[in-house]
Amino acid sequence: MSDEERRDSLADQAAAWIPPWERPAPPTPPAPAEAAAATPGDRSGDASPEEPEAAVASDVPAPAPATAEVSAEAPALDIRDAEPDAGPVEPVPDAGPGEPADPGAAVDARPGAGVPEQPAAGVPKKQPAARRRASVAPEPAPQLDDAELRGALEAILLVVDEPVSEAILADVLEQPAGRIGAMLGEIATAYTADGRGFELRRAAGGWRLYTRPEYATYVERFVLDGQSVRLTQAALETLAVVAYKQPVTRSRISAIRGVNCDGVIRTLVTRGLVEECGTEPESGAFLYRTTTLFLEKLGLDTVDELPPLAPFLPDDVEELTDATR
Template identity: 50%
Template sequence: MTVDLFSEPTDARAPALDLERSLEAILMVTDEPQSLVSLATSLGAPVPAVRQSIERLVADYDGVDGGVRRGFELREVGGGWRIYVRGEFDEVVRDFVLTQNPTRLSQAALETLAVIAYKQPISRGAIASIRAVNVDSVVRTLLGRGLITEAYTDSETGAIHYATTDTLLSQLGINSLDDLPLLSPLLADGSEGFDDVR
């Protein structure tokens, strides 16, 4: 069965409320902004219906028509939509993450943080390529801890590029990224081959 993404919605296929709840569920777990076409394709819904549902969600989260203004917002960034903490709550969230949730970073988080520190600004896809594993949850953790930040969004691909923050420098006790140790002395020189290098 094919879905016409550009036709008007029919009540039998995608009731507005179900579509909005489905969009919320997807947007809660995504790390990258999602285009209307991508959302429509994943839900098998027409683009106009998705656009209208997104507009209703934005208004709902903003407290339009007397509703409660939420601590998060649905924002269009780089040609796609994503849920963000409202700017006025950034400090509250940062303080919570840094003071109330001071658990140690996992090995995966430390490795991902090292890749970002040495290769920044770098996209999530490039990090995953270097580490050869999915890094979605690790990047979320590092963002939540304030150790990395979204440096910019590529206007062509919509990919977010990440960079380290001053918080990381403070945690490492260094003044700048120039103070990071050189990697070259730690790498094998190849004189004995690379078969055993893991």
């Protein structure tokens, strides 16, 4: 071949060259299902060029030619596949809760499928069983026999400096109060029957040992000889007025006695025989009453046991009362 003929051949080839983006797309191969259903004549490739085979959608759809006709039985192609100049396809976001991870996966169409089970309305959630604390009953106090209980009571009564109630004794000895009271009564009866020089007596709401009145002379000689402190006549009169008229004000005591008694009241308060117990509503003056020490010294349980005043009053008491008015 000559040089001229070679140049003409290269020029013809260059003129006949078609860029790849202008070349027609190759025909799409038939799907396996359609190939199996096709007749022997169809598989021989005798299809006419006017009726190209329809493109079948697959997991990764191939770009279809612009002149290809879509079969009515094939699914519609994405419009992005038909546009060669379309940008990159955005990635499918991750599947959220309750959504299938694969778009092509089968979705359960039953009502409530994929939704987490929720408790019914108005039904409380099952709570863990509370721990039950084993209730430990306190151990009962040991029951004392009569001899031990009697000795314990006598020992306590010998050291008390004021009358002690049955409730306090029952609390200390951890015994029923009813049993304590019955035992104290038995002890008092036994002391009297034995002719002891002391007796167990109830006074000021409690129990205490006292010397018997028939031995008072000997006790006074031992205790009060050379160191006796007696109340004055004024103090005794004032204490008697407070005992029988309590609660009473100082002005009322002074009116009954006919003299000022402020100093005497202070003395009785200092010795613990009289105490304040509030104020009078009308005047706001302080009210006074006797103390438990007063009952203890006189050997009384309550002020109701004070002797009546009628035998000690003069015959002309009414005339004296009218005179003071």
